[in-house]
Amino acid sequence: MPSDKPSLAKFYTLKYWPIWLGLSLLRLIIMLPWSWRMGAGRAIGWLLYQLSSRRRSIAQTNISLCFSHLTASEQRYMVRQTFADNGIGIIETAMAWWSSRDTFDKRVTVDGGHLIEQAQKQGRGVLLVGAHYTSLDLGGILLAPSYPYHATYQRHGNELMDSIIRRGRLTHLAGIVEREDIRQVMRLLKQGETVWLAPDQDIGTERSVFAPFFGIEAATTPIVSRLASATGAKVLQFSHHRINQDQQYKLTISDSMRHIPSGDAVADATELNAAIETAVRLKPSQYLWLHRRFKSRPNNGPKVY
Numbered sequence: 001m002p003s004d005k006p007s008l009a010k011f012y013t014l015k016y017w018p019i020w021l022g023l024s025l026l027r028l029i030i031m032l033p034w035s036w037r038m039g040a041g042r043a044i045g046w047l048l049y050q051l052s053s054r055r056r057s058i059a060q061t062n063i064s065l066c067f068s069h070l071t072a073s074e075q076r077y078m079v080r081q082t083f084a085d086n087g088i089g090i091i092e093t094a095m096a097w098w099s100s101r102d103t104f105d106k107r108v109t110v111d112g113g114h115l116i117e118q119a120q121k122q123g124r125g126v127l128l129v130g131a132h133y134t135s136l137d138l139g140g141i142l143l144a145p146s147y148p149y150h151a152t153y154q155r156h157g158n159e160l161m162d163s164i165i166r167r168g169r170l171t172h173l174a175g176i177v178e179r180e181d182i183r184q185v186m187r188l189l190k191q192g193e194t195v196w197l198a199p200d201q202d203i204g205t206e207r208s209v210f211a212p213f214f215g216i217e218a219a220t221t222p223i224v225s226r227l228a229s230a231t232g233a234k235v236l237q238f239s240h241h242r243i244n245q246d247q248q249y250k251l252t253i254s255d256s257m258r259h260i261p262s263g264d265a266v267a268d269a270t271e272l273n274a275a276i277e278t279a280v281r282l283k284p285s286q287y288l289w290l291h292r293r294f295k296s297r298p299n300n301g302p303k304v305y
Contacts, residue, residue: 005170006163016160023164026094037091038246045087049080055290059083061305062289066214081285088246089134089286096137097168101145104249108142112236112253116147116194119234125189127233128196129224129257131276132288135249139240140196141172143251149194150175152185182223189231196238199224200276202295210298211269214277219296220269229261239279241286252279 011020029040049056059079067075095103119126128149133139140151151169153176156162169176177184177195188195199221202208208219228235235257243250256275260268280287294304 005167008160008163008167011160011163019158019160026091027098029091030094030099034247037095038088041088041091042084043087044090045084048087049083056083058292058305059289062291062293065216065294065304067284078285079289082287082289085134085242085283085285086288086290088242089136092135092138092242093168096141097164097171101141101172104142107247108249108251110143110146110251110253112255113147115234115236115253115255119236120192120194122234123192125192125231125233126194127189127224127227127231127235128194128238128253129235129272129275130196130198130238131200131279132198132291133240133280134286134288135240135242136198136288137169139238139249139251141169142240142249143238144172144174147194147253148174149196150177150188152177152179152195152197154179182227185227186231189227189233195233197223199272200293201291202293205296208296209265209269211266211273213273213293216294217298218273218294220273222265222269224257224272225261225265225268229263235260237275237279239282241279241283243283 029037032040056079059082060075063070063075063078063082067078070078116126116128126149130136130140140149143149151173153165153169155178156165166176174193175188177188179197185195185197200213202219203221205219208221210217211220212218213220224235227233237254237256238252239254240249240251242248254275256278257271259271262268262271292305297303
């Protein structure tokens with residue numbers, strides 16, 4: 001389990017300078033007043049919207065599928081807003097890595113933390129089920145001081161960025177575990193620890209079942225059911241949103257997945273997706289619609305992207 005902060009010494013070479021320049025710019029932005037940070041995030045989102053036609057097309061497809069009741073102009077607005085919120089998410093990630101937790105003391109509220117405490121008093125591990133909201137890193141790090149946990153993660157393709165991400169997260173979290181290291185996740189849960197994971201991305205049909213998400217059949221990993229069944233861990237949902245004109249954050253722990261594990265993988269996946277959908281609907285543009293959530297189709301049906 002990667003628990004020690006990786007050294008950055010080997011990355012101070014010429015080929016990494018563009019990344020260091022970008023990271024330095026982010027560190028400067030998070031020194032600005034709060035409203036300026038949010039504005040910079042929206043500007044980054046606008047730039048990504050202009051430059052990334054592929055991601056723009058993916059977001060447009062997802063939103064047209066999941067919000068078909070909206071008019072075409074309303075869908076286009078949500079796509080633009082999604083990019084703006086993803087741009088703010090980049091700034092929030094920088095704040096998560098490099099800002100003091102004290103900065104957020106008056107900006108964060110936590111609802112439902114007693115559910116974690118109840119499970120811990122029973123000697124049970126807690127499987128904290130998150131999702132890919134734009135404030136993914138910041139939301140988790142705001143929870144950690146009150147309710148320490150280990151987080152699963154997927155290695156970044158760039159070695160420097162992977163080291164930066166791990167260093168940022170290990171500053172605040174109890175530990176991090178590679179997503180594929182299921183044995184370590186099980187070990188932690190059996191020891192009564194809290195482990196966060198986000199099972200809301202399409203990892204292919206071989207390791208998934210299909211269950212509705214916004215009324216669309218989506219390949220959904222049954223890993224939550226399997227871990228809960230194997231370890232006796234309590235399954236709780238964790239969501240986080242930026243609220244009050246982008247001035248505050250609301251973190252919510254809920255028992256919305258209380259029937260997992262039921263012994264029926266499809267029923268569990270349906271309950272999981274319904275819970276995530278409910279949380280996403282609170283602030284739809286603060287979700288990662290840039291991911292190909294419906295890449296896999298049942299029975300090799302027609303592709304949507």
